[in-house]
Amino acid sequence: MISQELNDSLTHVGAGTDAGEVLRRYWQPAALVDELDQGRPVVPVRLLGEDLVLFRDSAGELGLIGRRCPHRGVDLCYGRLEDNGLRCPFHGWHFNRTGQCVEQPGEPEGSRMHEQITTPAYPVVEKNGIIWAYMGPGTPPDFPNFDCFRAPTTHVFAFKGLWECNWLQALEVGIDPAHASFLHRFLQDEDPADSYGKQFRDKAANTDIPMTRLLREYPRPDIEVEDTDYGLKLTALRHLDDGRTHVRVTNQIFPEAICIPMSREMTITQWHVPIDDENCYWYSMFTSFDKPVDKDLMRQQRLKEHELPSYAPRKNARNNYGYDASEQATETYTGMGLDINVHDQWAVESMGAIQDRTAEHLGKTDVGIIRNRRRLRAAIAAVQEGRDADLPMRGDVTAIVGPVSNDALADNGDLEQATCESDAARRNACPWDAQI
Numbered sequence: 001m002i003s004q005e006l007n008d009s010l011t012h013v014g015a016g017t018d019a020g021e022v023l024r025r026y027w028q029p030a031a032l033v034d035e036l037d038q039g040r041p042v043v044p045v046r047l048l049g050e051d052l053v054l055f056r057d058s059a060g061e062l063g064l065i066g067r068r069c070p071h072r073g074v075d076l077c078y079g080r081l082e083d084n085g086l087r088c089p090f091h092g093w094h095f096n097r098t099g100q101c102v103e104q105p106g107e108p109e110g111s112r113m114h115e116q117i118t119t120p121a122y123p124v125v126e127k128n129g130i131i132w133a134y135m136g137p138g139t140p141p142d143f144p145n146f147d148c149f150r151a152p153t154t155h156v157f158a159f160k161g162l163w164e165c166n167w168l169q170a171l172e173v174g175i176d177p178a179h180a181s182f183l184h185r186f187l188q189d190e191d192p193a194d195s196y197g198k199q200f201r202d203k204a205a206n207t208d209i210p211m212t213r214l215l216r217e218y219p220r221p222d223i224e225v226e227d228t229d230y231g232l233k234l235t236a237l238r239h240l241d242d243g244r245t246h247v248r249v250t251n252q253i254f255p256e257a258i259c260i261p262m263s264r265e266m267t268i269t270q271w272h273v274p275i276d277d278e279n280c281y282w283y284s285m286f287t288s289f290d291k292p293v294d295k296d297l298m299r300q301q302r303l304k305e306h307e308l309p310s311y312a313p314r315k316n317a318r319n320n321y322g323y324d325a326s327e328q329a330t331e332t333y334t335g336m337g338l339d340i341n342v343h344d345q346w347a348v349e350s351m352g353a354i355q356d357r358t359a360e361h362l363g364k365t366d367v368g369i370i371r372n373r374r375r376l377r378a379a380i381a382a383v384q385e386g387r388d389a390d391l392p393m394r395g396d397v398t399a400i401v402g403p404v405s406n407d408a409l410a411d412n413g414d415l416e417q418a419t420c421e422s423d424a425a426r427r428n429a430c431p432w433d434a435q436i
C-alpha cells in the first residue's frame with residue numbers, strides 16, 4: 001500500500017500535476033483516424049484533462065486546438081470548417097491550426113486585436129491509424145522503431161475503447177501476468193481455429209495445447225521483471241508437468257503502454273490514455289507479422305461490443321457487465337462472457353474511479369506493478385529537477401526496437417534462447433522488414 005499523497009502524485013493527470021507532467025513528455029493517442037473519416041473531420045478530444053478540438057483543414061493538415069473559443073467560451077466543435085481553419089459560429093472569429101486567431105470579422109475595420117488572441121494548440125501526427133498529440137514543452141521526442149510503427153499500414157489495425165477509471169489502474173492490469181490464469185479463465189476450451197482477432201484463444205507457442213488450458217492448469221507463474229530502455233520486460237514462466245516451461249514475454253512501454261502477444265500472428269501494443277483523472281481510453285495497435293490484418297473483420301468484432309462516437313463498451317457497470325451466475329458456474333471465471341476486454345474492464349472499473357491504493361496488499365505476482373510505480377516516481381523527480389533527458393525514450397530512440405512479445409515453449413532449460421528463436425522465426429517469415 002502507498003500513501004494517499006503518493007497515490008495522487010502517480011494518478012492525477014492535469015497540467016502541473018506530477019504524473020501529468022511526465023505524460024506530457026510523450027506523444028499521446030488523441031483519436032483514431034477512423035473518427036475523422038466519419039463525414040465532417042471535426043471531433044472533440046478530451047486528453048489529460050484538457051478539452052480540445054481536432055480537425056483536418058481544407059489543405060488536409062491536422063489541427064488540435066482549445067475547444068472553448070477565447071472570445072466568450074462557446075464550443076468550437078460546432079465551428080465552421082472553412083478558410084483553412086475553424087471559424088466560431090458565435091461572432092465569426094477564425095482560428096488556424098496553430099491556434100492563432102487570424103480574423104475577427106465583427107470588430108472595427110483595421111482592428112489588429114486578433115494578433116493578440118491565441119488558443120492552446122498542440123502538434124499532431126498521424127501514424128498507423130492513430131492521431132498522436134504532443135502536449136508538453138519543447139521539441140517532441142521521436143517515435144521509437146517499435147513494430148507497431150514500422151509495420152506498413154496494411155499490417156496494423158487500430159481501435160479504442162472507453163474505461164471509466166483512472167489510467168494507472170488500467171495500465172496495471174496489463175503488467176500483471178498472473179491475472180490471466182483467473183480473470184480470463186475459460187472452463188472449457190474453444191477450437192483455436194476460431195481464434196482470429198481474439199486474445200488467449202490460439203494454441204500455446206508451438207504446441208497443440210490451447211492457451212486457455214495452459215493458463216487454467218498452471219496458475220502460479222514465476223514472474224521476472226527487467227528494466228529496459230523503453231520500460232519493463234516481464235517474463236512469466238509456467239513450468240509444465242512434462243518438464244517443459246512455457247515462457248510468455250510481455251512489456252511495459254513507458255509511461256502508459258503495454259506490448260503483449262495476441263497470437264502467433266499478431267501482437268497488441270496498447271496505450272492507456274488518460275481522458276482525465278477518472279476516465280481513460282485504451283488504444284490498441286494490432287500488428288500482424290504475417291498476412292495483412294483483416295481490418296473489416298476486426299472492426300466488426302469490436303463495433304459489436306462498443307457504441308460510437310464514445311467508443312463506450314455496451315457491457316458496463318450500468319448493466320452489471322452482462323454478469324450471469326450460471327455462466328460463472330460452468331463456462332467462465334467471471335460470468336461476463338467470452339470477451340476478455342470486458343473482464344479487464346470490470347476489474348479496473350470496479351476498483352473505483354481512482355483505486356484507493358492506501359488499502360491494497362500487493363503480493364509477489366505484483367512485481368511488475370511495483371517496479372513500474374518506482375519508475376514513474378523516478379520520472380516525476382527527473383521532470384521536477386529539470387532532467388527531462390533522463391526520462392526513458394527522450395533521447396536518440398532509433399535503436400529502440402520490438403519490443404519482443406511472444407510465447408515460447410522451452411525444453412532445454414535455456415528460456416532466453418527459446419524466446420529468441422521463437423521471435424526470430426516470426427520475424428524471418430514476416431513480409432515487412434521486422435528484423436531487429
Ligand code: FES
Pocket residue numbers: 069070071072073074088089090091092093
Ligand atoms: S464566442 Fe467565439 S467568436 Fe464570439
Ligand SMILES: [Fe+2]
Pocket residue numbers: 173179180183184340344
Ligand atoms: Fe487481462
